[in-house]
Amino acid sequence: MCSPSATFAVWSSAWLNGAAASDDVLDSLKAWGEAHDVVAADAGAAEAFDLPLAFNRPATPVQLLVALRAQGVTSVQLVLPAPGDVRGLGGGGPFTETALRAGEAVVLPGIGYGLVPEPIAEGLVRWTVFSVKTQTPLEYIGLGDAEHGMTDAIRSSAGALQALNVASDRPGVRAELSARLRAVTDVEWPAGTPPRALRVLQRAEEVAAILAIARTDEPGGALSASAAVQRADALRPLSDAVRHARAASVNEAVRVFSEQADRTP
Known part of the structure; x- marks a missing residue:
């Protein structure tokens, strides 16, 4: 159901808060592709998450999970943008543009980063981590x-x-x-x-x-x-x-x- 970002948001939150194992997170992503890799879109994200920049050899989702834990992340947020509705993405820039193209993103509230998954080949999904200069909390919808x-x-x-x-x-x-x-x-x-x-x-x-x-x-x-x-x-x-x-x-x-x-x- 829904999207790779939705799957990652729920399962990573369960793992970060002790309700799931890291292998469960990795297994859940296979519904969207047999393989997943991770890169950083900019130098700030690369340094903070210890990730390679795009066009270098990508990291694995395991490294992304380790980085989330190291950053002290306990909660993430799903954003499903559309033209004319970019709430929760923090304004313009590469993150907003990529999230709009994909129609989805995961935001890491409070630390200024976001992730966007995109299929780049048959069975392969690439997750790109972006620095987000301005983060405005997404309005809560009950x-x-x-x-x-x-x-x-x-x-x-x-x-x-x-x-x-x-x-x-x-x-x-x-x-x-x-x-x-x-x-x-x-x-x-x-x-x-x-x-x-x-x-x-x-x-x-x-x-x-x-x-x-x-x-x-x-x-x-x-x-x-x-x-x-x-x-x-x-x-x-x-x-x-x-x-x-x-x-x-x-x-x-x-x-x-x-x-x-x-x-x-």
Whole structure:
């Protein structure tokens, strides 16, 4: 479900707070690629994390985990940016540009660094660590607010699409939806991940599959350019709601693991 950044955020937080083993973190990443490596985008990140710069021989995820521990990191944050919404990335610069291109990032609050994963070859994902000059905390979204946001967005998007006459039933839609859901990457989550966060995340994946179908033309029924733009505008609030729900679910799990560690005698 969701993304490599989401997987890393939850599993690394579980490990950093004593709820998972380092091998569990490494195994979880295999859902996104058989191999993962790590480089630094700039000299500051290279020095702080003892990582090679890009175009040198990359480090391993094990070295990244060691560096996180050495930096005293206990909590991370998932950011799922989109054009026009770069909250949590700390403004412009290479980190923001790369995170926007990937549509995801992991932020290390309080120490001024962020990570972005990108597939660079078949089965290989590269994680790049960036220095972030200015970090503004991502606004907290509760799970209840995330659920309500999706419900409201579904309602408003459905109404807008009906008004545009592009929301008619299409043959085989249930089979298409089932196929899309089966194609979603299956990721295991650490023991202790809050069940409600997983339920909201599952709901977000279901809505994302519906959204993907709504974005495609019906067979033999191509839309005009203006109608396509109107449809995209109608669906944008739903896409935003899915992003927010995914981030809220993952960051709630991160918060729970951090608080569990704080309560450990």
